[in-house]
Amino acid sequence: MTTPHHNTNDPVDLALVDNAVHRAEGLAVADPSSRLADAVAVELAIYLAALITPAEYHLNRMPGRSPAEQRARDVLADSIRHARSVQHDQQTGAFTNPTARLYLLAGACRLLKNAMVPSW
Secondary structure (H helix, E strand, C coil), X not given: CCCXXXXXXXXXXXXXXXXXXXXXXXXXXXXXCCHHHHHHHHHHHHHHHXXXXXXXXXXXXXXXXXXXXXXXXXXXHHHHHHHHHHHHHHHHCCCCCHHHHHHHHHHHHHHHHHHHCCCC
């Protein structure tokens, strides 16, 4: 398996993010301490870093006039904060549970990926 080296100027391929999320969830159950799980965690960390900037851009362009629009902004802002926290923990090696590491990275990627896809 190759690890993606994402150029931050290029858009993130959301299908690749989905694929990595599904592999992480499977490995979290089957073999969270394996080398493959470590490689998938690194892959997710790269995608997570690449998703944060577009999510912040999207947040800054979202209207917030109505209560529903403001709620959507709040949810995205919380998702970005969560993703930054997970990213920090991955970078500092704070994860002591390999299963939790995979689930947290996968979940943060999924949250930001879903924020980038229009729901209408």
